[in-house]
Amino acid sequence: MKHIFKKGTNEQMPTLLLLHGTGGTETDLLPLAELISPQSSVLSVRGNVLENGMPRFFRRLAEGVFDIEDLKERTKELHDFLDSSADEYGFDRNNIIAVGYSNGANIAASILFHYANSLKGAILHHPMVPLRGMELPDLNEVPVFISAGTNDPICPRSESEELKELLEGAGASVQVHWENYGHQLTRSEVDAAAVWLAGKK
Numbered sequence: 522m523k524h525i526f527k528k529g530t531n532e533q534m535p536t537l538l539l540l541h542g543t544g545g546t547e548t549d550l551l552p553l554a555e556l557i558s559p560q561s562s563v564l565s566v567r568g569n570v571l572e573n574g575m576p577r578f579f580r581r582l583a584e585g586v587f588d589i590e591d592l593k594e595r596t597k598e599l600h601d602f603l604d605s606s607a608d609e610y611g612f613d614r615n616n617i618i619a620v621g622y623s624n625g626a627n628i629a630a631s632i633l634f635h636y637a638n639s640l641k642g643a644i645l646h647h648p649m650v651p652l653r654g655m656e657l658p659d660l661n662e663v664p665v666f667i668s669a670g671t672n673d674p675i676c677p678r679s680e681s682e683e684l685k686e687l688l689e690g691a692g693a694s695v696q697v698h699w700e701n702y703g704h705q706l707t708r709s710e711v712d713a714a715a716v717w718l719a720g721k722k
């Protein structure tokens with residue numbers, strides 16, 4: 522997968538896996554890493570799917586309607602990519618925190634839905650429920666931060682609430698942060714994510 526890896530200054534800190542939104546690239550979220558955990562190594566990945574020229578992490582059939590088969594395949598592809606990247610760059614495979622926005626948050630949530638130990642934790646900005654009707658793995662105490670907009674037309678409030686319930690049902694420890702805005706990623710939700718992560722150490 523096309524990506525950027527930046528080695529951090531403190532190997533004890535989690536490696537941040539940055540996952541952009543629809544139409545983004547691997548450079549988009551680099552400023553977030555600086556705000557959330559400046560000493561961390563960063564693996565920022567570009568989605569392999571193109572929708573009218575816009576990179577995504579999996580196909581969708583319409584706005585908010587996901588191609589579930591493709592989502593499953595792409596989830597495995599990204600999970601496997603984390604394995605090979607950890608080997609290649611020498612970071613701790615067991616200490617990865619995903620930071621995803623929108624479509625990137627959705628594939629991060631899908632990794633949590635499919636794999637018990639792939640992510641140490643996740644920061645999900647404006648996520649949706651990636652898929653329904655599956656049994657989640659044991660996510661005992663996996664810390665998850667969700668931020669969402671009360672007026673987000675793409676990711677309605679109910680999606681964040683359901684995602685929280687599903688993750689908590691699998692044992693994850695979920696905090697939800699609300700912004701009175703829409704789908705845009707705000708500085709204050711990124712700051713809240715940084716405070717949340719600092720409290721996990």
Ligand code: MLT
Nearest residue numbers: 542543581585623624627
């Ligand atoms: C998605 O397709 O993953 C979500 O609807 C959000 C988006 O990326 O537009």
